Amino acid sequence: MTQVNALLEGFDNLVEAGLLRRLGAAFARFITSLGPTPAPLALACALLSELEGRGHSCLKLDELAADPCALMGWTREQWDALLDRSGPLPPDAGAWCTALAACEQVWVVGAEEHRQPLVLDCDRLYLRRYWRNETLVARQAASRATRLREVDAARVRQWLDLLFDAGQPGMQADGPDWQKIACAIAVRSSFSIITGGPGTGKTYTVARLLALLFALAEEPERLRIALAAPTGKAAARLKQSIDDALGGLVARVGTALPLAGLAARLPAAGTLHSLLGARPDTRALRHHAGNPLEVDVLIVDEASMVHLEMMAALLDALPPTTMLILLGDKDQLASVEAGAVLGDLCFDAQAGRYTPASAQYVLAASGQITPAAIAGTLAATIAASGDALAQQTVMLRKSRRFGGPIGALATAVNDGDALAAAACLRAREDAALRWLEPARQTDLLGLAIDGRAGAEGGYRAYLALLRQMPPAGDAAAYEAWVKTVLLAFDTFRILCAVREGEWGVAGINQAIEQRLEREGLIRRRGEWYTGRPVMVTRNDHGVGVFNGDIGIVLPDLARADSQRVYFLNGDAVRSVLATRLAAVETAYAMTVHKSQGSEFRHVAMVLPHEAGQVVARELVYTGITRAREFFTLVTPAVAVLEAAVVRKTQRASGLRVLLGELAEKQQPA
Numbered sequence: 001m002t003q004v005n006a007l008l009e010g011f012d013n014l015v016e017a018g019l020l021r022r023l024g025a026a027f028a029r030f031i032t033s034l035g036p037t038p039a040p041l042a043l044a045c046a047l048l049s050e051l052e053g054r055g056h057s058c059l060k061l062d063e064l065a066a067d068p069c070a071l072m073g074w075t076r077e078q079w080d081a082l083l084d085r086s087g088p089l090p091p092d093a094g095a096w097c098t099a100l101a102a103c104e105q106v107w108v109v110g111a112e113e114h115r116q117p118l119v120l121d122c123d124r125l126y127l128r129r130y131w132r133n134e135t136l137v138a139r140q141a142a143s144r145a146t147r148l149r150e151v152d153a154a155r156v157r158q159w160l161d162l163l164f165d166a167g168q169p170g171m172q173a174d175g176p177d178w179q180k181i182a183c184a185i186a187v188r189s190s191f192s193i194i195t196g197g198p199g200t201g202k203t204y205t206v207a208r209l210l211a212l213l214f215a216l217a218e219e220p221e222r223l224r225i226a227l228a229a230p231t232g233k234a235a236a237r238l239k240q241s242i243d244d245a246l247g248g249l250v251a252r253v254g255t256a257l258p259l260a261g262l263a264a265r266l267p268a269a270g271t272l273h274s275l276l277g278a279r280p281d282t283r284a285l286r287h288h289a290g291n292p293l294e295v296d297v298l299i300v301d302e303a304s305m306v307h308l309e310m311m312a313a314l315l316d317a318l319p320p321t322t323m324l325i326l327l328g329d330k331d332q333l334a335s336v337e338a339g340a341v342l343g344d345l346c347f348d349a350q351a352g353r354y355t356p357a358s359a360q361y362v363l364a365a366s367g368q369i370t371p372a373a374i375a376g377t378l379a380a381t382i383a384a385s386g387d388a389l390a391q392q393t394v395m396l397r398k399s400r401r402f403g404g405p406i407g408a409l410a411t412a413v414n415d416g417d418a419l420a421a422a423a424c425l426r427a428r429e430d431a432a433l434r435w436l437e438p439a440r441q442t443d444l445l446g447l448a449i450d451g452r453a454g455a456e457g458g459y460r461a462y463l464a465l466l467r468q469m470p471p472a473g474d475a476a477a478y479e480a481w482v483k484t485v486l487l488a489f490d491t492f493r494i495l496c497a498v499r500e501g502e503w504g505v506a507g508i509n510q511a512i513e514q515r516l517e518r519e520g521l522i523r524r525r526g527e528w529y530t531g532r533p534v535m536v537t538r539n540d541h542g543v544g545v546f547n548g549d550i551g552i553v554l555p556d557l558a559r560a561d562s563q564r565v566y567f568l569n570g571d572a573v574r575s576v577l578a579t580r581l582a583a584v585e586t587a588y589a590m591t592v593h594k595s596q597g598s599e600f601r602h603v604a605m606v607l608p609h610e611a612g613q614v615v616a617r618e619l620v621y622t623g624i625t626r627a628r629e630f631f632t633l634v635t636p637a638v639a640v641l642e643a644a645v646v647r648k649t650q651r652a653s654g655l656r657v658l659l660g661e662l663a664e665k666q667q668p669a
């Protein structure tokens with residue numbers, strides 16, 4: 001048997017052991033079918049595919065050479081078993097590059113191209129599609145951020161002073177008004193990022209930015225604005241918040257701007273999929289560089305959930321003059337798909353590396369002094385490292401909604417301070433936080449049904465409402481009742497870190513259903529029982545439901561013998577015949593991933609026995625920040641919290657390197 005065949009067999013063993021996904025083994029086989037394949041290439045392909053499944057966009061050869069076990073999360077024995085089959089591997093990153101560059105399946109960036117499936121860019125190995133997407137995002141972001149518009153700074157300042165509450169000019173004790181700075185920065189180019197934790201006023205700010213754009217436009221009524229988010233729910237929330245904020249500004253701007261009329265013309269917010277013209281059964285989108293979107297300003301909320309492929313598609317479809325504003329929390333979980341684009345793009349956000357020129361503009365346009373400019377001695381280093389993208393990124397730092405214990409816990413987790421996080425959870429003077437540990441599943445079930453001391457109200461509350469169904473025939477009363485049920489369900493949610501096992505979504509949903517039935521709170525007659533909460537797991541454009549939509553099964557008003565699933569879309573109730581929904585799952589418990597873009601009064605977050613590969617800081621932070629008033633952590637073992645909090649997810653990507661290279665090219669010689 002050749003070494004490569006032995007290695008392929010070794011991959012099958014890893015698949016059996018659950019260490020490698022089947023696609024990884026299949027991809028390595030496919031590559032061997034294309035031409036001569038030395039063992040290092042076959043191995044790199046299997047690893048690359050596995051890492052792609054874990055959210056990485058490339059395989060970093062220096063990490064592979066330095067510590068393959070750490071990279072893959074495998075034991076030394078598991079790795080050595082592969083080595084026995086592969087024979088000696090290249091000793092360092094340089095040797096890996098030389099070995100792979102010699103293979104005909106690999107395109108080395110800069111060399112002649114033959115549509116090879118793999119790309120080697122410096123010491124990063126990519127699947128071609130990911131390399132293309134990453135370069136497109138880097139180039140587009142950098143070039144958009146570089147092209148600055150003519151802005152009348154004095155006029156911007158006048159408007160910002162009108163739109164925001166008057167503060168002291170310059171810098172206040174708790175720092176400058178970053179919201180004003182964000183608006184000033186955004187209007188001067190066709191790319192900007194406004195990042196910040198929950199409640200820091202991202203939507204508050206962007207509503208004022210819209211008002212500013214209307215005010216600066218020659219014909220504001222002709223400004224084509226689009227609002228979008230990765231999920232339907234987040235999109236509806238964005239529109240609602242912007243409408244509320246603009247409504248609150250109408251009196252403030254008075255006759256200076258016909259804001260009420262302009263706000264009324266804003267379109268509904270949609271998902272990025274629908275904005276780009278996604279079609280069933282094909283990856284091809286209706287909008288791309290050849291058929292660009294016809295929009296002047298695009299605001300995208302929850303940008304941390306936008307994966308690499310979607311971001312590339314979005315930037316590709318936007319004309320260079322369209323103003324793109326990304327809103328999101330850079331510290332939240334990235335999407336399940338490959339890439340952590342917002343996090344990568346925001347790498348300078350915390351430091352706020354503004355050049356003196358930016359600081360000068362910010363002062364003129366907003367009256368605010370950026371801290372970097374104050375530290376004048378830093379100016380030279382800032383100028384050297386500050387690239388165009390950093391100039392167009394603003395981090396909001398002051399949370400308006402999220403002080404108190406939940407805010408302190410979120411900060412401790414974000415800082416990787418497990419001791420402080422545990423102390424917050426154990427301080428019992430406030431009912432906002434509790435930690436059930438070591439918990440048994442029955443503890444969780446009690447919490448799910450009745451809440452806990454200080455935070456009463458679990459699922460019993462919405463299930464009790466089911467018995468108050470209005471009499472047949474009164475459609476308005478029926479809709480009002482449906483809304484009450486949906487809102488009551490949305491006050492409490494169980495969020496799980498994992499899908500499988502006793503502490504995963506599937507196991508917990510099953511246990512809750514059994515318990516609710518035993519207590520007579522639900523009556524399961526088949527799959528579509530009254531009161532069953534469901535989550536849509538696949539977009540269905542025909543039916544008009546999208547992955548992540550959550551609804552509740554209730555009797556059809558028109559036909560009591562059939563069941564419909566009712567969804568709340570902003571303020572409106574929408575329903576679909578239950579049997580038309582092909583892909584749904586029960587949603588008493590859902591994953592933290594799926595909860596992004598939503599908030600609940602009380603969140604109970606469940607971690608499994610061990611942190612493993614999945615349970616890391618971003619996940620814990622995202623779960624905590626879904627809670628508005630109460631947060632309960634449920635863990636079968638104490639140690640899992642610390643293990644999760646200290647582990648920061650590192651997704652391999654070349655985005656920062658590519659942006660750095662582009663920034664260097666922009667530096668004056």
Ligand SMILES: Nc1ncnc2c1ncn2[C@@H]1O[C@H](COP(=O)(O)OP(=O)(O)OP(=O)(O)O)[C@@H](O)[C@H]1O
Pocket residue numbers: 179196197198199200201202203204205241329400401
């Ligand atoms: N400068 C401000 N002055 C007064 N209230 C503010 C200010 N900024 C934000 N708020 C209020 O704080 C709350 C949170 O703001 P907002 O919803 O815009 O935050 P967000 O960052 O978009 O939150 P999330 O991450 O949850 O979407 C809102 O009630 C908003 O009206």
